[in-house]
Amino acid sequence: MSARENVERAIARAKEHESFHALLHLSEDAAIARADLIDAQESKGRLAGVPFIVKDNFLTTGEPTTAASTMLASFQAPVMATAVEKLEAEGAICIGKANLDAFAHGGSTENSAFGATKNAIDQTRVAGGSSGGSAVSVALNIVSFALGTDTGGSIRQPASFNGVVGVKPTYGMVSRYGVVAMASSTDVVGVLSDTVATSELVLDIIAGRDSKDMTTLPDFFAPLAESAPRKIGVIKEFMTDAVDTEVREKTESYIAALRERGHTVDEVSLPLTKYALAVYYIVVPAEVSSNLARYDGIRYGARAEEATSLDSLYGLSRDKGFMPENKRRIMIGSYVLSSGFFDAYYLQAQKVRTLLINDFNALFADYDVLVGPVAPTPAFKLGENTDDPIQMYLSDSMTVPASLAGLPALSVPAGKTGSGLPVGVQLIGQRQSDAMLLALAREGGA
Amino acid sequence: MTQISTDDVRYLAKLSSLQLEDDEVDTLRIDIESILDYVAQLGELDTSGVEPTYQVTDLENVWRDDSVNTYGVEREALLALSPAVDKKQIKVPKVL
Numbered sequence: 046m047s048a049r050e051n052v053e054r055a056i057a058r059a060k061e062h063e064s065f066h067a068l069l070h071l072s073e074d075a076a077i078a079r080a081d082l083i084d085a086q087e088s089k090g091r092l093a094g095v096p097f098i099v100k101d102n103f104l105t106t107g108e109p110t111t112a113a114s115t116m117l118a119s120f121q122a123p124v125m126a127t128a129v130e131k132l133e134a135e136g137a138i139c140i141g142k143a144n145l146d147a148f149a150h151g152g153s154t155e156n157s158a159f160g161a162t163k164n165a166i167d168q169t170r171v172a173g174g175s176s177g178g179s180a181v182s183v184a185l186n187i188v189s190f191a192l193g194t195d196t197g198g199s200i201r202q203p204a205s206f207n208g209v210v211g212v213k214p215t216y217g218m219v220s221r222y223g224v225v226a227m228a229s230s231t232d233v234v235g236v237l238s239d240t241v242a243t244s245e246l247v248l249d250i251i252a253g254r255d256s257k258d259m260t261t262l263p264d265f266f267a268p269l270a271e272s273a274p275r276k277i278g279v280i281k282e283f284m285t286d287a288v289d290t291e292v293r294e295k296t297e298s299y300i301a302a303l304r305e306r307g308h309t310v311d312e313v314s315l316p317l318t319k320y321a322l323a324v325y326y327i328v329v330p331a332e333v334s335s336n337l338a339r340y341d342g343i344r345y346g347a348r349a350e351e352a353t354s355l356d357s358l359y360g361l362s363r364d365k366g367f368m369p370e371n372k373r374r375i376m377i378g379s380y381v382l383s384s385g386f387f388d389a390y391y392l393q394a395q396k397v398r399t400l401l402i403n404d405f406n407a408l409f410a411d412y413d414v415l416v417g418p419v420a421p422t423p424a425f426k427l428g429e430n431t432d433d434p435i436q437m438y439l440s441d442s443m444t445v446p447a448s449l450a451g452l453p454a455l456s457v458p459a460g461k462t463g464s465g466l467p468v469g470v471q472l473i474g475q476r477q478s479d480a481m482l483l484a485l486a487r488e489g490g491a
Numbered sequence: 492m493t494q495i496s497t498d499d500v501r502y503l504a505k506l507s508s509l510q511l512e513d514d515e516v517d518t519l520r521i522d523i524e525s526i527l528d529y530v531a532q533l534g535e536l537d538t539s540g541v542e543p544t545y546q547v548t549d550l551e552n553v554w555r556d557d558s559v560n561t562y563g564v565e566r567e568a569l570l571a572l573s574p575a576v577d578k579k580q581i582k583v584p585k586v587l
Contacts, residue, residue: 123568217548230546257562259553260546323530334507341508343583345572355586360510372509373522379506380527393533395543400536402544434522435529451547476547 048080048094048138055096055140058187065163067172067181069101071141072108079138090136091250097132098182098191100175101142102149103234104223105129112225113157114147116346116366126223127258128192128234128251135250140188143178147368148337149194149227151175152202152440155431156370163427165207166466170424173203179237180207190238190247196227197325198420198444200235201456205419205469208458210491212236212244212483215476216451217262219248220255228332229260231325231448241457241487248479262477269480272488275413277303278313283417283443283471292418295459295468300416302489313408313415317401318446324401325445326438327381327394333371334378340366373434402450414485415473417443419456423466443471453479457486493527495520 046054056073076096083094099105102112104122111117129139146156154162154177162177164170165184172181176193180203183191193200195213204211212235219234226232234251238244245268253264279300284293304310342348342362349361367375381390408415420440430437447454453476456469474482500520504511511519566579575582 120572123564123572124562217550256555259555260548260550262548262550320533320536323533326526327530327533338508343573343581344569348574353584355584357510358584359508363508364510364512367509369515369518372511372515373519373526375507375509376500376503376519376523377526379503380523383506389534390530392543393538394530395545396538396541397533397536399541399544400538402547435525
Protein backbone atom coordinates (compact mmCIF):
# COMPACT_ATOMS: atom_id res chain seq x y z
CA MET A 46 0.00 0.00 0.00
CA SER A 47 1.16 3.53 -0.71
CA ALA A 48 1.65 6.04 2.09
CA ARG A 49 -1.36 7.92 0.78
CA GLU A 50 -3.57 4.82 0.93
CA ASN A 51 -2.39 4.13 4.48
CA VAL A 52 -3.12 7.66 5.60
CA GLU A 53 -6.50 7.86 3.86
CA ARG A 54 -7.52 4.58 5.45
CA ALA A 55 -6.49 5.79 8.94
CA ILE A 56 -8.30 9.09 8.51
CA ALA A 57 -11.46 7.35 7.28
CA ARG A 58 -11.39 5.06 10.31
CA ALA A 59 -10.83 8.02 12.64
CA LYS A 60 -13.91 9.73 11.19
CA GLU A 61 -16.01 6.55 11.39
CA HIS A 62 -15.20 6.32 15.11
CA GLU A 63 -15.68 9.95 16.09
CA SER A 64 -18.25 8.97 18.74
CA PHE A 65 -15.44 7.52 20.91
CA HIS A 66 -13.86 10.99 21.09
CA ALA A 67 -10.34 9.53 20.99
CA LEU A 68 -8.93 12.46 19.02
CA LEU A 69 -8.84 16.19 19.71
CA HIS A 70 -7.41 17.09 16.32
CA LEU A 71 -7.12 15.39 12.95
CA SER A 72 -4.48 16.80 10.56
CA GLU A 73 -6.04 15.51 7.37
CA ASP A 74 -4.57 17.85 4.75
CA ALA A 75 -1.06 17.99 6.21
CA ALA A 76 -0.93 14.20 6.62
CA ILE A 77 -2.01 13.55 3.04
CA ALA A 78 0.49 16.09 1.73
CA ARG A 79 3.26 14.35 3.70
CA ALA A 80 2.13 10.97 2.41
CA ASP A 81 2.42 12.15 -1.20
CA LEU A 82 5.89 13.46 -0.45
CA ILE A 83 6.94 10.10 1.01
CA ASP A 84 5.45 8.17 -1.90
CA ALA A 85 7.60 10.29 -4.23
CA GLN A 86 10.81 9.64 -2.25
CA GLU A 87 13.26 7.01 -3.44
CA SER A 88 14.90 6.06 -0.15
CA LYS A 89 12.36 4.96 2.41
CA GLY A 90 12.63 5.15 6.19
CA ARG A 91 11.87 2.26 8.54
CA LEU A 92 8.32 3.55 9.08
CA ALA A 93 7.74 4.98 5.62
CA GLY A 94 4.08 5.85 5.18
CA VAL A 95 2.98 4.45 8.54
CA PRO A 96 0.35 6.71 10.15
CA PHE A 97 0.46 7.32 13.89
CA ILE A 98 -1.21 9.44 16.55
CA VAL A 99 0.34 11.33 19.46
CA LYS A 100 -1.12 12.23 22.82
CA ASP A 101 -1.89 15.94 22.83
CA ASN A 102 0.74 16.71 25.47
CA PHE A 103 3.47 16.31 22.81
CA LEU A 104 4.37 19.58 21.12
CA THR A 105 3.83 19.37 17.36
CA THR A 106 4.08 22.29 14.97
CA GLY A 107 1.36 23.24 12.50
CA GLU A 108 -1.57 22.17 14.68
CA PRO A 109 -2.74 22.94 18.24
CA THR A 110 -1.14 21.37 21.32
CA THR A 111 -3.70 21.65 24.11
CA ALA A 112 -2.77 19.08 26.80
CA ALA A 113 -6.61 18.74 26.82
CA SER A 114 -6.82 21.97 28.82
CA THR A 115 -8.51 25.33 28.37
CA MET A 116 -5.19 26.86 29.46
CA LEU A 117 -3.58 25.70 26.19
CA ALA A 118 -6.75 25.48 24.07
CA SER A 119 -5.30 27.70 21.33
CA PHE A 120 -1.59 27.06 21.91
CA GLN A 121 0.48 26.59 18.74
CA ALA A 122 3.78 24.94 19.65
CA PRO A 123 6.91 26.65 18.31
CA VAL A 124 8.94 23.40 18.40
CA MET A 125 8.47 19.71 17.69
CA ALA A 126 8.89 17.02 20.36
CA THR A 127 12.05 14.99 19.73
CA ALA A 128 10.16 11.65 19.73
CA VAL A 129 7.79 12.88 17.00
CA GLU A 130 10.65 14.36 15.00
CA LYS A 131 12.56 11.04 15.08
CA LEU A 132 9.50 9.08 13.91
CA GLU A 133 8.85 11.50 11.08
CA ALA A 134 12.51 11.27 10.04
CA GLU A 135 11.84 7.54 9.45
CA GLY A 136 8.82 8.35 7.28
CA ALA A 137 6.03 7.90 9.83
CA ILE A 138 3.09 10.30 9.42
CA CYS A 139 1.38 11.93 12.40
CA ILE A 140 -2.31 12.16 11.55
CA GLY A 141 -3.63 13.69 14.76
CA LYS A 142 -3.57 14.40 18.45
CA ALA A 143 -5.17 12.14 21.06
CA ASN A 144 -7.33 13.07 24.02
CA LEU A 145 -6.01 12.83 27.60
CA ASP A 146 -6.83 13.96 31.11
CA ALA A 147 -5.93 17.67 31.20
CA PHE A 148 -2.14 17.93 31.74
CA ALA A 149 -2.17 14.11 32.06
CA HIS A 150 -3.70 14.34 35.54
CA GLY A 151 -6.05 11.40 35.84
CA GLY A 152 -6.71 7.75 35.16
CA SER A 153 -9.80 7.82 32.97
CA THR A 154 -9.51 10.66 30.40
CA GLU A 155 -12.65 12.11 32.03
CA ASN A 156 -10.61 15.13 33.19
CA SER A 157 -10.20 16.37 29.62
CA ALA A 158 -11.50 19.93 29.20
CA PHE A 159 -12.98 18.75 25.89
CA GLY A 160 -14.98 15.74 27.12
CA ALA A 161 -14.17 12.13 27.97
CA THR A 162 -12.89 9.46 25.59
CA LYS A 163 -14.98 6.30 25.60
CA ASN A 164 -13.66 2.79 25.98
CA ALA A 165 -13.01 1.05 22.64
CA ILE A 166 -14.94 -2.08 23.66
CA ASP A 167 -17.80 -0.57 25.68
CA GLN A 168 -18.84 3.05 25.19
CA THR A 169 -20.42 3.23 28.66
CA ARG A 170 -16.97 2.69 30.19
CA VAL A 171 -13.84 4.80 30.56
CA ALA A 172 -10.88 4.65 28.21
CA GLY A 173 -8.52 4.69 31.17
CA GLY A 174 -5.91 7.35 31.32
CA SER A 175 -4.31 9.56 31.05
CA SER A 176 -3.28 8.27 27.59
CA GLY A 177 -6.88 7.19 26.93
CA GLY A 178 -7.18 8.66 23.43
CA SER A 179 -3.94 6.98 22.35
CA ALA A 180 -5.07 3.57 23.65
CA VAL A 181 -8.52 3.81 22.04
CA SER A 182 -7.01 4.93 18.68
CA VAL A 183 -4.91 1.77 18.58
CA ALA A 184 -7.71 -0.51 19.86
CA LEU A 185 -10.07 0.80 17.15
CA ASN A 186 -7.40 0.03 14.56
CA ILE A 187 -7.17 3.66 13.43
CA VAL A 188 -3.38 3.41 13.72
CA SER A 189 -0.97 0.61 14.61
CA PHE A 190 0.74 2.72 17.26
CA ALA A 191 0.36 5.93 19.23
CA LEU A 192 2.71 7.82 21.51
CA GLY A 193 1.75 8.33 25.14
CA THR A 194 3.26 9.42 28.41
CA ASP A 195 3.31 7.47 31.67
CA THR A 196 3.93 9.15 35.02
CA GLY A 197 2.18 6.62 37.28
CA GLY A 198 0.44 4.23 34.89
CA SER A 199 -0.89 6.52 32.16
CA ILE A 200 0.20 4.20 29.33
CA ARG A 201 -0.18 0.83 31.04
CA GLN A 202 -3.66 1.27 32.54
CA PRO A 203 -5.44 2.49 29.36
CA ALA A 204 -3.58 -0.24 27.41
CA SER A 205 -5.05 -2.79 29.82
CA PHE A 206 -8.55 -1.25 29.62
CA ASN A 207 -8.60 -1.35 25.81
CA GLY A 208 -6.67 -4.55 25.10
CA VAL A 209 -3.54 -3.14 23.45
CA VAL A 210 0.19 -3.33 24.19
CA GLY A 211 1.47 -0.49 26.40
CA VAL A 212 5.15 0.18 27.07
CA LYS A 213 6.49 2.42 29.80
CA PRO A 214 10.25 2.39 29.14
CA THR A 215 13.07 2.80 31.65
CA TYR A 216 13.13 6.37 32.98
CA GLY A 217 15.49 8.35 30.75
CA MET A 218 15.36 6.01 27.74
CA VAL A 219 13.31 8.33 25.50
CA SER A 220 13.70 12.09 25.20
CA ARG A 221 10.99 14.21 26.82
CA TYR A 222 11.96 17.34 24.92
CA GLY A 223 8.76 18.98 23.70
CA VAL A 224 6.49 17.09 26.08
CA VAL A 225 4.32 19.00 28.56
CA ALA A 226 5.94 18.27 31.94
CA MET A 227 3.89 16.78 34.74
CA ALA A 228 6.15 15.15 37.36
CA SER A 229 9.70 15.28 36.13
CA SER A 230 11.13 12.51 38.31
CA THR A 231 8.75 9.88 36.91
CA ASP A 232 7.47 11.20 33.52
CA VAL A 233 8.40 8.95 30.60
CA VAL A 234 7.50 8.85 26.91
CA GLY A 235 6.30 5.46 25.66
CA VAL A 236 4.23 3.59 23.11
CA LEU A 237 0.79 2.00 22.79
CA SER A 238 0.59 -0.47 19.91
CA ASP A 239 -1.19 -3.38 18.25
CA THR A 240 1.71 -5.80 18.75
CA VAL A 241 4.94 -5.99 20.76
CA ALA A 242 6.95 -5.98 17.52
CA THR A 243 5.48 -2.58 16.55
CA SER A 244 6.46 -1.12 19.94
CA GLU A 245 9.98 -2.54 19.59
CA LEU A 246 10.46 -0.86 16.21
CA VAL A 247 9.09 2.46 17.46
CA LEU A 248 11.23 2.38 20.61
CA ASP A 249 14.32 1.48 18.59
CA ILE A 250 13.75 4.72 16.67
CA ILE A 251 12.88 7.07 19.52
CA ALA A 252 15.27 5.81 22.25
CA GLY A 253 18.57 7.47 23.00
CA ARG A 254 20.40 10.47 24.30
CA ASP A 255 19.07 13.88 23.30
CA SER A 256 21.13 17.01 23.88
CA LYS A 257 17.81 18.83 24.41
CA ASP A 258 16.89 16.59 27.38
CA MET A 259 19.66 16.30 29.95
CA THR A 260 17.93 13.39 31.73
CA THR A 261 18.26 11.03 28.75
CA LEU A 262 20.54 8.01 28.96
CA PRO A 263 22.91 6.84 26.18
CA ASP A 264 21.03 4.48 23.85
CA PHE A 265 20.96 1.00 25.35
CA PHE A 266 17.86 -0.35 23.61
CA ALA A 267 18.23 -3.11 21.00
CA PRO A 268 15.33 -5.50 20.37
CA LEU A 269 16.18 -9.17 21.00
CA ALA A 270 15.52 -11.79 18.30
CA GLU A 271 14.15 -14.27 20.83
CA SER A 272 13.47 -14.72 24.51
CA ALA A 273 15.32 -17.06 26.91
CA PRO A 274 14.20 -18.93 30.04
CA ARG A 275 13.69 -16.37 32.84
CA LYS A 276 13.24 -16.36 36.58
CA ILE A 277 9.90 -14.70 37.21
CA GLY A 278 8.39 -13.48 40.47
CA VAL A 279 4.66 -12.95 40.97
CA ILE A 280 4.14 -10.04 43.34
CA LYS A 281 1.74 -11.40 45.96
CA GLU A 282 0.69 -7.92 47.12
CA PHE A 283 -0.70 -7.39 43.59
CA MET A 284 -2.92 -10.49 43.89
CA THR A 285 -4.97 -9.73 47.01
CA ASP A 286 -8.76 -9.73 47.43
CA ALA A 287 -8.73 -5.99 46.62
CA VAL A 288 -8.13 -7.03 43.00
CA ASP A 289 -11.10 -8.12 40.88
CA THR A 290 -11.46 -11.93 40.69
CA GLU A 291 -11.47 -12.08 36.90
CA VAL A 292 -8.40 -9.85 36.72
CA ARG A 293 -6.59 -12.29 39.03
CA GLU A 294 -7.79 -15.26 36.98
CA LYS A 295 -6.44 -13.74 33.75
CA THR A 296 -3.13 -13.02 35.48
CA GLU A 297 -2.99 -16.62 36.75
CA SER A 298 -3.60 -17.96 33.22
CA TYR A 299 -0.81 -15.78 31.88
CA ILE A 300 1.49 -17.09 34.62
CA ALA A 301 0.54 -20.69 33.84
CA ALA A 302 1.47 -20.08 30.21
CA LEU A 303 4.85 -18.67 31.31
CA ARG A 304 5.51 -21.90 33.24
CA GLU A 305 4.51 -24.01 30.25
CA ARG A 306 7.01 -22.13 28.13
CA GLY A 307 9.78 -23.19 30.52
CA HIS A 308 10.16 -20.12 32.73
CA THR A 309 10.64 -20.51 36.49
CA VAL A 310 7.86 -18.79 38.42
CA ASP A 311 7.73 -18.16 42.20
CA GLU A 312 5.57 -16.03 44.44
CA VAL A 313 7.50 -13.03 45.80
CA SER A 314 6.76 -10.15 48.14
CA LEU A 315 7.04 -6.39 47.61
CA PRO A 316 6.00 -5.38 51.12
CA LEU A 317 5.93 -1.62 50.51
CA THR A 318 3.31 -1.93 47.75
CA LYS A 319 0.74 -0.72 50.26
CA TYR A 320 2.60 2.58 50.72
CA ALA A 321 3.64 3.27 47.12
CA LEU A 322 0.42 5.08 46.25
CA ALA A 323 0.81 7.42 49.21
CA VAL A 324 4.41 8.17 48.18
CA TYR A 325 3.23 8.84 44.64
CA TYR A 326 0.43 11.20 45.70
CA ILE A 327 2.92 13.31 47.64
CA VAL A 328 5.87 13.33 45.25
CA VAL A 329 3.84 13.85 42.08
CA PRO A 330 1.68 16.77 43.30
CA ALA A 331 4.85 18.41 44.65
CA GLU A 332 6.46 18.22 41.21
CA VAL A 333 3.17 19.17 39.52
CA SER A 334 2.87 22.33 41.62
CA SER A 335 6.33 23.33 40.47
CA ASN A 336 5.97 22.33 36.79
CA LEU A 337 2.57 24.00 36.39
CA ALA A 338 3.76 27.27 37.92
CA ARG A 339 4.84 28.29 34.41
CA TYR A 340 1.22 28.68 33.27
CA ASP A 341 0.73 32.28 34.31
CA GLY A 342 -1.31 33.75 31.44
CA ILE A 343 1.54 36.02 30.45
CA ARG A 344 3.96 34.49 27.95
CA TYR A 345 1.57 31.94 26.43
CA GLY A 346 -1.69 30.20 27.21
CA ALA A 347 -5.07 31.62 28.19
CA ARG A 348 -5.16 35.00 29.90
CA ALA A 349 -8.07 36.31 32.00
CA GLU A 350 -8.59 39.62 30.22
CA GLU A 351 -10.78 41.02 33.02
CA ALA A 352 -7.86 41.02 35.50
CA THR A 353 -6.88 44.48 36.69
CA SER A 354 -3.78 43.64 38.71
CA LEU A 355 -0.84 41.31 38.11
CA ASP A 356 -1.88 39.02 41.00
CA SER A 357 -5.43 38.70 39.73
CA LEU A 358 -4.09 38.07 36.22
CA TYR A 359 -2.16 35.06 37.52
CA GLY A 360 -4.95 33.92 39.84
CA LEU A 361 -7.86 34.21 37.42
CA SER A 362 -5.99 32.86 34.39
CA ARG A 363 -4.98 29.80 36.39
CA ASP A 364 -8.39 29.30 37.99
CA LYS A 365 -10.05 29.32 34.56
CA GLY A 366 -7.33 27.43 32.70
CA PHE A 367 -7.02 24.44 35.01
CA MET A 368 -9.44 21.57 35.64
CA PRO A 369 -10.45 20.66 39.22
CA GLU A 370 -7.95 17.76 39.32
CA ASN A 371 -5.14 20.09 38.23
CA LYS A 372 -6.02 22.43 41.10
CA ARG A 373 -6.22 19.59 43.62
CA ARG A 374 -2.74 18.42 42.65
CA ILE A 375 -1.20 21.89 42.60
CA MET A 376 -2.61 22.69 46.04
CA ILE A 377 -1.63 19.33 47.57
CA GLY A 378 1.85 20.00 46.19
CA SER A 379 1.92 23.45 47.76
CA TYR A 380 0.86 21.88 51.06
CA VAL A 381 3.45 19.07 51.20
CA LEU A 382 6.25 21.45 50.20
CA SER A 383 5.28 24.24 52.60
CA SER A 384 7.33 24.93 55.70
CA GLY A 385 6.11 22.98 58.69
CA PHE A 386 4.86 20.06 56.56
CA PHE A 387 7.85 19.43 54.29
CA ASP A 388 9.60 16.89 56.56
CA ALA A 389 6.47 14.96 57.50
CA TYR A 390 5.16 14.63 53.94
CA TYR A 391 7.61 15.33 51.13
CA LEU A 392 10.86 14.23 52.78
CA GLN A 393 9.22 11.19 54.37
CA ALA A 394 7.78 10.20 50.97
CA GLN A 395 11.18 10.44 49.28
CA LYS A 396 12.68 8.27 52.03
CA VAL A 397 9.97 5.64 51.64
CA ARG A 398 10.69 5.80 47.92
CA THR A 399 14.27 4.74 48.72
CA LEU A 400 12.94 1.79 50.75
CA LEU A 401 10.67 0.79 47.87
CA ILE A 402 13.61 0.89 45.43
CA ASN A 403 15.63 -1.24 47.89
CA ASP A 404 12.80 -3.80 47.93
CA PHE A 405 12.80 -3.93 44.12
CA ASN A 406 16.60 -4.29 44.03
CA ALA A 407 16.45 -7.17 46.50
CA LEU A 408 13.95 -8.97 44.26
CA PHE A 409 16.00 -8.33 41.12
CA ALA A 410 18.98 -10.03 42.79
CA ASP A 411 17.04 -13.30 42.31
CA TYR A 412 14.50 -12.59 39.56
CA ASP A 413 14.61 -11.22 36.01
CA VAL A 414 10.98 -10.18 35.74
CA LEU A 415 8.15 -9.36 38.15
CA VAL A 416 4.56 -10.04 37.17
CA GLY A 417 1.14 -8.91 38.36
CA PRO A 418 -2.03 -7.25 37.12
CA VAL A 419 -1.89 -3.73 35.66
CA ALA A 420 -4.98 -2.36 37.41
CA PRO A 421 -7.27 -3.73 40.13
CA THR A 422 -10.30 -3.78 37.79
CA PRO A 423 -11.18 -3.83 34.10
CA ALA A 424 -12.43 -0.50 32.68
CA PHE A 425 -14.92 1.07 35.09
CA LYS A 426 -18.11 2.95 34.17
CA LEU A 427 -17.95 6.58 33.02
CA GLY A 428 -18.69 8.79 36.03
CA GLU A 429 -18.18 5.97 38.53
CA ASN A 430 -15.09 7.45 40.22
CA THR A 431 -15.29 11.15 39.32
CA ASP A 432 -16.64 12.29 42.70
CA ASP A 433 -14.01 10.54 44.80
CA PRO A 434 -10.36 11.33 44.03
CA ILE A 435 -9.06 8.54 46.31
CA GLN A 436 -11.12 5.88 44.48
CA MET A 437 -9.73 7.18 41.20
CA TYR A 438 -6.17 7.12 42.57
CA LEU A 439 -6.55 3.48 43.73
CA SER A 440 -6.68 2.48 40.07
CA ASP A 441 -2.94 3.40 39.98
CA SER A 442 -1.92 1.29 42.99
CA MET A 443 -0.06 -1.37 40.97
CA THR A 444 1.41 0.90 38.32
CA VAL A 445 3.01 3.57 40.53
CA PRO A 446 5.66 1.33 42.15
CA ALA A 447 7.58 0.86 38.86
CA SER A 448 7.23 4.59 38.13
CA LEU A 449 8.73 5.66 41.45
CA ALA A 450 11.70 3.34 40.84
CA GLY A 451 12.15 4.34 37.17
CA LEU A 452 11.71 0.72 36.02
CA PRO A 453 10.50 -0.42 32.61
CA ALA A 454 7.02 -1.98 32.70
CA LEU A 455 4.65 -3.33 30.06
CA SER A 456 0.96 -3.93 29.86
CA VAL A 457 0.30 -7.01 27.73
CA PRO A 458 -3.20 -8.17 26.72
CA ALA A 459 -4.13 -11.26 28.78
CA GLY A 460 -7.65 -12.02 27.58
CA LYS A 461 -11.12 -10.76 28.35
CA THR A 462 -13.57 -11.00 31.22
CA GLY A 463 -16.88 -12.85 30.91
CA SER A 464 -18.51 -9.61 29.79
CA GLY A 465 -15.84 -9.05 27.14
CA LEU A 466 -13.69 -6.40 28.84
CA PRO A 467 -9.94 -6.62 28.16
CA VAL A 468 -7.49 -7.31 30.99
CA GLY A 469 -3.78 -6.59 30.82
CA VAL A 470 -0.96 -8.25 32.71
CA GLN A 471 2.04 -6.21 33.85
CA LEU A 472 5.67 -7.23 33.34
CA ILE A 473 8.25 -5.21 35.31
CA GLY A 474 12.02 -5.45 34.85
CA GLN A 475 15.22 -3.89 36.09
CA ARG A 476 16.26 -0.56 34.64
CA GLN A 477 17.44 -0.93 31.05
CA SER A 478 15.94 -4.42 30.68
CA ASP A 479 13.27 -3.11 28.26
CA ALA A 480 14.34 -5.32 25.34
CA MET A 481 14.24 -8.46 27.50
CA LEU A 482 10.73 -7.66 28.78
CA LEU A 483 9.46 -7.04 25.26
CA ALA A 484 10.97 -10.29 23.95
CA LEU A 485 9.27 -12.20 26.77
CA ALA A 486 5.92 -10.57 25.95
CA ARG A 487 6.40 -11.30 22.24
CA GLU A 488 7.18 -14.95 22.97
CA GLY A 489 3.78 -15.11 24.67
CA GLY A 490 2.11 -14.15 21.40
CA ALA A 491 1.45 -10.42 22.01
CA MET B 492 -7.49 12.76 60.95
CA THR B 493 -6.01 15.73 59.11
CA GLN B 494 -8.15 18.85 59.58
CA ILE B 495 -8.17 21.46 56.83
CA SER B 496 -10.15 24.67 57.23
CA THR B 497 -11.50 26.89 54.47
CA ASP B 498 -8.86 29.43 55.53
CA ASP B 499 -6.18 26.77 54.94
CA VAL B 500 -7.61 26.21 51.45
CA ARG B 501 -7.53 29.93 50.71
CA TYR B 502 -3.94 30.12 51.95
CA LEU B 503 -2.92 27.15 49.74
CA ALA B 504 -4.70 28.79 46.83
CA LYS B 505 -2.69 31.95 47.44
CA LEU B 506 0.58 29.97 47.53
CA SER B 507 -0.52 28.33 44.26
CA SER B 508 -1.62 31.57 42.53
CA LEU B 509 -5.18 30.30 42.13
CA GLN B 510 -8.03 32.76 42.58
CA LEU B 511 -10.75 30.26 43.47
CA GLU B 512 -14.50 30.81 43.22
CA ASP B 513 -16.29 30.49 46.57
CA ASP B 514 -18.01 27.25 45.60
CA GLU B 515 -14.66 25.66 44.72
CA VAL B 516 -13.26 26.26 48.20
CA ASP B 517 -15.59 23.84 49.98
CA THR B 518 -15.19 21.00 47.48
CA LEU B 519 -11.42 21.40 47.49
CA ARG B 520 -11.37 21.46 51.29
CA ILE B 521 -13.06 18.04 51.44
CA ASP B 522 -10.87 16.55 48.68
CA ILE B 523 -7.61 17.90 50.08
CA GLU B 524 -8.51 16.67 53.56
CA SER B 525 -9.23 13.14 52.32
CA ILE B 526 -6.05 13.01 50.20
CA LEU B 527 -3.85 14.26 53.07
CA ASP B 528 -5.54 11.78 55.35
CA TYR B 529 -4.72 8.96 52.94
CA VAL B 530 -1.06 9.87 52.46
CA ALA B 531 -0.54 10.39 56.22
CA GLN B 532 -0.14 6.59 56.53
CA LEU B 533 3.51 7.04 55.58
CA GLY B 534 4.01 8.28 59.15
CA GLU B 535 3.73 4.61 60.25
CA LEU B 536 7.10 3.77 58.69
CA ASP B 537 10.44 4.18 60.43
CA THR B 538 12.76 5.92 57.99
CA SER B 539 15.51 6.99 60.39
CA GLY B 540 18.87 6.83 58.64
CA VAL B 541 17.28 6.45 55.18
CA GLU B 542 18.43 8.82 52.43
CA PRO B 543 15.69 10.36 50.27
CA THR B 544 15.52 9.57 46.52
CA TYR B 545 14.91 12.62 44.37
CA GLN B 546 15.79 11.13 40.97
CA VAL B 547 16.48 7.71 39.54
CA THR B 548 18.88 8.16 36.61
CA ASP B 549 22.17 8.13 38.55
CA LEU B 550 23.18 10.91 36.16
CA GLU B 551 24.98 13.78 37.83
CA ASN B 552 25.95 17.24 36.62
CA VAL B 553 25.29 16.82 32.91
CA TRP B 554 27.17 19.69 31.28
CA ARG B 555 26.79 21.52 28.02
CA ASP B 556 28.79 24.32 26.43
CA ASP B 557 27.94 27.75 27.79
CA SER B 558 26.79 29.07 24.42
CA VAL B 559 23.55 30.49 23.10
CA ASN B 560 21.28 27.92 21.44
CA THR B 561 17.89 29.09 20.21
CA TYR B 562 16.81 25.52 19.35
CA GLY B 563 15.63 26.97 16.08
CA VAL B 564 13.03 29.25 17.68
CA GLU B 565 13.14 32.94 16.88
CA ARG B 566 12.10 35.72 19.24
CA GLU B 567 9.13 36.69 17.04
CA ALA B 568 7.72 33.16 17.18
CA LEU B 569 7.80 33.20 20.98
CA LEU B 570 6.35 36.70 21.26
CA ALA B 571 3.52 35.65 18.97
CA LEU B 572 2.41 33.14 21.63
CA SER B 573 1.71 35.84 24.17
CA PRO B 574 -1.87 37.08 24.54
CA ALA B 575 -0.76 40.74 24.60
CA VAL B 576 2.30 42.19 22.89
CA ASP B 577 3.27 45.77 22.14
CA LYS B 578 6.51 46.91 20.44
CA LYS B 579 8.20 43.51 21.00
CA GLN B 580 7.30 43.63 24.70
CA ILE B 581 4.78 41.45 26.54
CA LYS B 582 2.06 43.58 28.12
CA VAL B 583 0.79 42.98 31.68
CA PRO B 584 -1.48 45.01 33.97
CA LYS B 585 0.11 47.76 36.04
CA VAL B 586 2.45 46.28 38.69
CA LEU B 587 3.09 49.30 40.92
